[in-house]
Amino acid sequence: MGRKLSYMPARRSAVQWSAQLSAGIVNAADAIEQTLVAVETCDDPAIFTLTTPERARTAARAASARQRDGRSLGWLDGAPVAWKDLFDISGLPTTAGSHLLADAQPAAADAVIVTRLEAAGMVSIGRVNMTEFAFSGIGLNPHYGTPVNPHGQRRVPGGSSSGSGVAVARGLLPVSIGTDTSGSVRIPAAFNGIVGYKTSGGRWPMRGAYPLSNTLDTLGVLCLSVLDAILVDAAARGLAAPNLRRSGISDLRLIVPTNVVFDGCEPAVVANFEAALTRLENAGAHIERSTLPALDEIIALNTQYGPIVNAEAYALHRERVEGEAAASMDRRVASRIRLAAATPLTSYIAIMEARRRLVAETAAMLAEGWLVAYPTVAHVAPSIDALEADDDLFVRTNMRTLRNTLLGNFLDWCGISIPNGTDAEGMPTGFLLSGGPGRDDHLLAAALTAEGIIRNPAG
Numbered sequence: 001m002g003r004k005l006s007y008m009p010a011r012r013s014a015v016q017w018s019a020q021l022s023a024g025i026v027n028a029a030d031a032i033e034q035t036l037v038a039v040e041t042c043d044d045p046a047i048f049t050l051t052t053p054e055r056a057r058t059a060a061r062a063a064s065a066r067q068r069d070g071r072s073l074g075w076l077d078g079a080p081v082a083w084k085d086l087f088d089i090s091g092l093p094t095t096a097g098s099h100l101l102a103d104a105q106p107a108a109a110d111a112v113i114v115t116r117l118e119a120a121g122m123v124s125i126g127r128v129n130m131t132e133f134a135f136s137g138i139g140l141n142p143h144y145g146t147p148v149n150p151h152g153q154r155r156v157p158g159g160s161s162s163g164s165g166v167a168v169a170r171g172l173l174p175v176s177i178g179t180d181t182s183g184s185v186r187i188p189a190a191f192n193g194i195v196g197y198k199t200s201g202g203r204w205p206m207r208g209a210y211p212l213s214n215t216l217d218t219l220g221v222l223c224l225s226v227l228d229a230i231l232v233d234a235a236a237r238g239l240a241a242p243n244l245r246r247s248g249i250s251d252l253r254l255i256v257p258t259n260v261v262f263d264g265c266e267p268a269v270v271a272n273f274e275a276a277l278t279r280l281e282n283a284g285a286h287i288e289r290s291t292l293p294a295l296d297e298i299i300a301l302n303t304q305y306g307p308i309v310n311a312e313a314y315a316l317h318r319e320r321v322e323g324e325a326a327a328s329m330d331r332r333v334a335s336r337i338r339l340a341a342a343t344p345l346t347s348y349i350a351i352m353e354a355r356r357r358l359v360a361e362t363a364a365m366l367a368e369g370w371l372v373a374y375p376t377v378a379h380v381a382p383s384i385d386a387l388e389a390d391d392d393l394f395v396r397t398n399m400r401t402l403r404n405t406l407l408g409n410f411l412d413w414c415g416i417s418i419p420n421g422t423d424a425e426g427m428p429t430g431f432l433l434s435g436g437p438g439r440d441d442h443l444l445a446a447a448l449t450a451e452g453i454i455r456n457p458a459g
Contacts, residue, residue, distance in 0.1 A: 011171030013224040014231060017079040021067055028067055028078030032060035032123050035080045038172055039125060046145030047163045047172070049085045049095065051126035056080070059123040066121070074240065075231045077121030080173040084161050085127045085144075086134060086210035087111040087177065096210040097130040097160070099143045100325055111208025113177060113219060113236055120235035128163025128176055132330040134212045135313060135337065136160055137187045137401040138387060138394065142330050146384055149191060152427050155381040158188035158401075164222045165192040175232055176222045181212045181309055183377075183405025185220035186417040190376035190430025193419045195451075196222050197229040197444070200414040200437045204236045213312040215352070216409045226451045229416065230444050244445045249453065250284035252446055254373040254433075260295040261374040261404050268423035273375045276420040276431050276454045283453050292372075294358045298410050299403075301354050305347040306340055308355070308410070314340035332394055355410060359437060362411050366436035371446055376417040376430030377401055404432065412437040416447045418454045 012020070020026055036053050063078035065071075083089065086096040088107035095101040110118075118124060129144050139162030140146045147166040149155035157166045161178030165188025168176050178185045180198040189196025198220040211217055221232045234242040256277065262270060281287050314337050320326060322341075326334045366372070378400055387394045408415045413434040420431040431454045435443035 011224070012174060014076055014079045014174040014228040015225065017174055018075045018077070021078050022072070028063035028123070029057070029060040031078065032056050032080060032125075035125060035173055042170070042172065044148055044166065044170075046129055046141070047147045047167050047170075048082070049097075049127050049129050049144050049163070050092070052089065052124055056123050056125050059118065063121055063123065073121035076117070076235055079122055079175065080125045081117055081122040082125050082128045082164065082167050082173055082176040083114065084164055084176070084178045085130045086179065087114055087127070088208035089114065089124070089127065094210050096134065097132040097141055097144065098329065100320065100328055107208070109208070112205035114208065116205070116238055117177070117232070117235050122175070122235070125173060128167050130162055130164075131160035132333045133313070133317065134160040134179060134181060134184060134210075135333045136398055137183050137405070138398050139165075139188065140330070140332070140384070140388060140394075148384065149381045151193060151422075152381065152425060154384045155427065156191065156384050156387065158191035158381060160184040161188050161222060165189060165194065165196075168192070168194050168222050168224060174224055175228060177232075178220055178222055179209060179212070180218050180220045180405075180409065181216045182402045182409050185222060186376050186405050186415055186430070186432060187401060189222055189417040190419075190432075191381040191428065193422070193428030194222055194224055195226055195229055195416065195418055196220060197233065197416045198408070198414060199233070200435075200440055201412045203233075203414070203438075203440055211316065213309040215308050215312060215355075218409070226416065226418065226444065226447045230448065233440070233444065244441055244448070246445050246448060248284070249280070249449055251369075252280065252285040252450055253370045254280070254285060254287050255292070255370050256287060256289045256373050257292045257295055258289050259291045259293075260299060260407070263378070264400065265375055265378040266380065266423070268380065268421075269375045269378060269429050272421035272429045273431060275457065277373065279453045279456075280450060285450070292362075294362050294411065295407055297354070297358065298407055301351050305351040306343045307406075308348070308351055310337065310340035311343050311348045313337050314343070332391060336395075358410070359412050362413075363436040366439065369442060371443060372413070372434045374404060374432055376432040377404060380423050380425075380427035380429060408434045414440040414443050416443060418447065418451055420454050421457070
């Protein structure tokens with residue numbers, strides 16, 4: 001690192017990285033060295049749990065050679081990526097945001113998603129922080145520290161992919177890969193003012209990702225633009241390039257639910273959503289407001305039977321939360337998992353059967369190309385200090401934070417959160433577009449068309 005590094009601008013998307021590299025303004029090795037320095041010297045040490053500098057430098061040198069010889073692997077070649085702390089990286093223990101796994105057996109192989117993105121030329125920088133065992137939408141972590149939202153004084157990052165959201169929002173790198181069980185990609189995206197895309201079930205390979213709920217877990221990407229999400233999605237599926245048919249704004253058909261999703265929303269969240277919706281309608285999009293009974297039913301089912309994620313998390317962590325290990329866990333995570341101890345098997349079976357029915361019913365409703373639109377989260381990022389000091393406030397805020405996004409996980413929808421403004425204190429809000437199971441291509445194409453209008457008040 002003794003030589004002078006050529007310059008690349010801060011907070012650049014993966015596409016901007018590619019343009020800079022392709023133009024020969026910098027080479028990949030220099031750019032990755034800058035990234036490593038930025039991470040090492042960052043004033044928030046809670047963002048990364050570990051870095052892999054030698055692995056990154058080796059991959060960057062290979063990308064530089066391809067760049068020099070005109071053998072680029074595509075749009076993502078040479079761009080850095082970070083991994084939520086629950087993805088296997090060969091030779092390292094997978095800690096899932098917990099000290100309890102610090103001495104776990106090192107992974108024998110990379111997670112499949114790691115292998116695929118590196119095959120597209122992406123350079124792994126390391127792993128980023130998360131809520132312990134991915135069990136909260138807030139993002140607090142008493143073990144590795146809580147990454148601080150860059151938009152406000154001591155505001156939460158959102159969870160559980162907390163480090164992913166902050167790393168991208170701060171411009172440390174353009175892409176971070178997370179998981180989403182009840183909103184863990186889309187919530188940090190909304191709180192940090194970036195794009196967060198959650199896949200529908202089975203679209204990306206899960207092997208090598210530490211689980212929370214085998215029923216609800218999905219993977220996703222936090223990034224700076226919809227186009228970046230599209231490129232990462234193609235690479236994650238082993239494709240050389242995206243194969244989307246982009247349509248016009250007049251082809252966009254949105255259902256805006258009139259029930260559940262606006263309950264208790266902060267005024268700025270509603271105002272920013274309605275302003276973006278008006279811009280879309282003025283541009284030619286078709287908007288329909290209607291009640292979606294399935295949303296009320298999901299809330300009622302969770303109240304009656306207990307959430308699926310709680311039951312499956314308890315099955316996974318029962319020995320920990322009922323034994324001595326609980327004392328070494330985040331108290332909020334351990335207590336929430338223990339809530340499912342009294343859930344009978346009949347309740348789990350009942351809610352799973354109801355889920356299958358509701359997934360089928362809403363998939364049929366969206367089969368003709370409709371998308372669902374509503375605010376990603378009902379509020380902006382709250383105070384870290386207030387939530388750390390008051391567990392009852394934490395529980396109430398966590399449920400409110402998760403409410404809108406968990407609906408999509410229950411229904412196996414794909415979803416993408418796009419920034420659509422800020423409140424009076426400069427805290428970001430998010431506009432959530434969702435599509436039915438397996439309708440990811442349609443969702444991404446529509447989001448690419450609508451992104452500029454959603455973001456731009458002058459659109």
